[in-house]
Amino acid sequence: xxxxxxxxxxxxxxxxxxxxxxxxxxxxxxxxxxxxxxxxxxxxxxxxxxxxxxxxxxxxxxxxxxxxxxxxxxxxxxxxxx
Amino acid sequence: xxxxxxxxxxxxxxxxxxxxxxxxxxxxxxxxxxxxxxxxxxxxxxxxxxxxxxxxxxxxxxxxxxxxxxxxxxxxxxxxxxxxxxxxxxxxxxxxxxxxxxxxxxxxxxxxxxxxxxxxxxxxxxxxxxxxxxxxxxxxxxxxxxxxxxxxxxxxxxxxxxxxxxxxxxxxxxxxxxxxxxxxxxxxxxxxxxxxxxxxxxxxxxxxxxxxxxxxxxxxxxxxxxxxxxxxxxxxxxxxxxxxxxxxxxxxxxxxxxxxxxxxxxxxxxxxxxxxxxxxxxxxxxxxxxxxxxxxxxxxxxxxxxxxxxxxxxxxxxxxxxxxxxxxxxxxxxxxxxxxxxxxxxxxxxxxxxxxxxxxxxxxxxxxxxxxxxxxxxxxxxxxxxxxxxxxxxxxxxxxxxxxxxxxxxxxxxxxxxxxxxxxxxxxxxxxxxxxxxxxxxxxxxxxxxxxxxxxxxxxxxxxxxxxxxxxxxxxxxxxxxxxxxxxxxxxxxxxxxxxx
Numbered sequence: 001x002x003x004x005x006x007x008x009x010x011x012x013x014x015x016x017x018x019x020x021x022x023x024x025x026x027x028x029x030x031x032x033x034x035x036x037x038x039x040x041x042x043x044x045x046x047x048x049x050x051x052x053x054x055x056x057x058x059x060x061x062x063x064x065x066x067x068x069x070x071x072x073x074x075x076x077x078x079x080x081x082x
Numbered sequence: 083x084x085x086x087x088x089x090x091x092x093x094x095x096x097x098x099x100x101x102x103x104x105x106x107x108x109x110x111x112x113x114x115x116x117x118x119x120x121x122x123x124x125x126x127x128x129x130x131x132x133x134x135x136x137x138x139x140x141x142x143x144x145x146x147x148x149x150x151x152x153x154x155x156x157x158x159x160x161x162x163x164x165x166x167x168x169x170x171x172x173x174x175x176x177x178x179x180x181x182x183x184x185x186x187x188x189x190x191x192x193x194x195x196x197x198x199x200x201x202x203x204x205x206x207x208x209x210x211x212x213x214x215x216x217x218x219x220x221x222x223x224x225x226x227x228x229x230x231x232x233x234x235x236x237x238x239x240x241x242x243x244x245x246x247x248x249x250x251x252x253x254x255x256x257x258x259x260x261x262x263x264x265x266x267x268x269x270x271x272x273x274x275x276x277x278x279x280x281x282x283x284x285x286x287x288x289x290x291x292x293x294x295x296x297x298x299x300x301x302x303x304x305x306x307x308x309x310x311x312x313x314x315x316x317x318x319x320x321x322x323x324x325x326x327x328x329x330x331x332x333x334x335x336x337x338x339x340x341x342x343x344x345x346x347x348x349x350x351x352x353x354x355x356x357x358x359x360x361x362x363x364x365x366x367x368x369x370x371x372x373x374x375x376x377x378x379x380x381x382x383x384x385x386x387x388x389x390x391x392x393x394x395x396x397x398x399x400x401x402x403x404x405x406x407x408x409x410x411x412x413x414x415x416x417x418x419x420x421x422x423x424x425x426x427x428x429x430x431x432x433x434x435x436x437x438x439x440x441x442x443x444x445x446x447x448x449x450x451x452x453x454x455x456x457x458x459x460x461x462x463x464x465x466x467x468x469x470x471x472x473x474x475x476x477x478x479x480x481x482x483x484x485x486x487x488x489x490x491x492x493x494x495x496x497x498x499x500x501x502x503x504x505x506x507x508x509x510x511x512x513x514x515x516x517x518x519x520x521x522x523x524x525x526x527x528x529x530x531x532x533x534x535x536x537x538x539x540x541x542x543x544x545x546x547x548x549x550x551x552x553x554x555x556x557x558x559x560x561x562x563x564x565x566x567x568x569x570x571x572x573x574x575x576x577x578x579x580x581x582x583x
Binding site for chain 2: 005013016017018040044075077
């Protein structure tokens with residue numbers, strides 16, 4: 001297990017953050033870790049699931065960070081599924 | 083003995099140009115000290131400053147100024163005026179002293195380099211006065227906050243800030259080092275005195291002095307007015323230097339020097355002046371918004387001068403004009419949310435009446451930045467202020483060293499940082515122009531480590547937020563707090579009107 005620092009943002013937030021995750025974390029867990037710094041903090045909570053975009057594509061929830069090919073300091077963006 | 087008219091002897095006192103016999107001009111003026119893009123050496127002898135001053139006049143004027151300002155200082159020190167000042171204004175004051183006092187001293191290094199390596203005697207002469215000016219500005223802007231130490235220990239950061247790794251000090255230092263402390267004489271003339279001083283601060287000081295008097299800060303008003311009159315003298319060094327470059331077909335070099343510095347100056351200016359004009363200055367004393375100030379005082383003047391000189395506006399002019407609608411709002415929210423990482427107490431500046439002003443000056447503010455403040459205000463009202471404090475670091479731009487804030491207008495979303503790869507390392511930027519400045523001369527900036535790079539490289543151990551604050555030199559008595567202890571979150575507009583009378 002290795003820590004992977006990510007540059008991350010919630011689509012509706014105003015700032016890019018440094019969010020460390022584990023390479024074994026699922027994408028769903030990554031979404032939660034980013035949401036912990038944004039939703040209910042600056043972004044209004046909404047009753048909708050979250051999704052994660054990396055390199056311009058939405059990444060399936062069940063994949064791990066390693067399986068999704070996300071590298072240290074890559075940019076990932078969380079947003080609500082509209 | 084009849085006294086000569088100044089014009090009769092003025093050139094005698096400053097035109098010390100001569101043709102070297104025993105050394106070559108390139109040895110007297112080495113390229114690393116003054117990047118002369120092959121303009122014939124004697125062309126620089128035509129350097130002529132519009133606003134002339136002799137040493138006798140200089141000493142007389144400066145002593146008059148100092149006499150006036152220091153007596154105001156002595157009188158105010160005995161009064162309760164400072165205590166009656168608005169907390170938002172005190173935030174602007176504390177931030178200003180920390181960000182500006184020591185760089186003024188450092189600017190005297192840049193001026194003295196021009197005083198020695200300026201390629202025309204009149205340029206060297208004017209830079210000698212500039213060096214004396216900047217020494218004065220450093221001294222007086224350390225001395226005044228020194229007199230306020232009993233008010234708050236944060237005023238100690240007027241002297242301390244530039245000796246720390248606080249992120250704002252890193253951002254200002256990295257720009258000023260490039261602009262004058264470690265710059266060659268010609269580039270300093272274009273990037274400090276023309277781009278930064280003529281472009282921004284010469285006018286900023288005018289606006290600040292007026293605001294200071296308006297809010298009742300007589301001391302700071304007297305200080306800034308006296309500085310501004312010096313600024314306009316040595317800021318003039320840039321224009322004659324630029325004219326000679328242009329006359330000798332060096333427009334491309336001149337344009338690059340201006341463009342690689344104007345953008346960085348804009349970001350630091352938005353951080354320092356944007357916050358104080360749009361959020362810290364008390365509502366009833368706001369004469370205009372930051373955007374209005376930029377358009378009326380900075381942009382128009384600079385574009386006129388650019389056209390007069392035959393220069394083109396920087397390629398990113400439209401990007402800057404767009405940023406003027408939102409960038410300072412992002413920086414303010416960032417500074418307020420990460421407030422423990424600054425040496426002043428940021429004023430939220432978002433009570434109901436203030437939000438109304440923001441909406442009027444920046445239509446759509448409530449739908450973009452207002453939404454964040456809604457969530458923050460609700461957390462404060464629910465007694466959950468811990469939710470309004472950071473749990474991680476923001477990403478910091480590898481060029482301007484300011485946190486990467488993004489437009490919050492969903493339609494024009496661009497959250498992802500701009501990226502450059504160089505020698506196997508990845509660099510992240512907040513904007514296209516910051517990325518462009520890096521790409522123009524990567525070797526100049528490649529070695530810089532942002533605060534986040536240092537955190538990731540293990541320079542801060544153990545890697546906790548508490549340790550990041552210690553690494554930045556910030557102690558608990560200095561950590562920024564909300565200037566009015568969140569009063570704005572409970573302030574109804576009616577109360578605000580009562581407070582205003």
